[in-house]
Amino acid sequence: MPAFTFEKISPPARRAPAATIPKKPRGLISQMIDRLAARRARRALRSAKMGDEKEAK
Structure with missing residues (x-):
């Protein structure tokens, strides 16, 4: 008789699926930074657009 026996282990x-973790509301500082970044991006696009129009003339 063998000393060890091996059993098939089922998977x-x-x-x-894991329950989704609700996102925490963003902090006030994060919201302010997002707003500033969006305004800066819009201003940069606007100034780039104006520069392109001046070069076209």
């Missing part, structure tokens, strides 16, 4: 049962 783990599939679990349901």
Whole structure:
């Protein structure tokens, strides 16, 4: 009789997908920085557009 016996181990049962973690509301400082960045980007696009129009003339 062998000293060891090996059993076939079945794969783990599939679990349901993990529940999504609700996102925390962004802080006031983060919102202010986002607004400033958006305004700066719009201003940069506007100034680039104006520069292109001046070069075209």
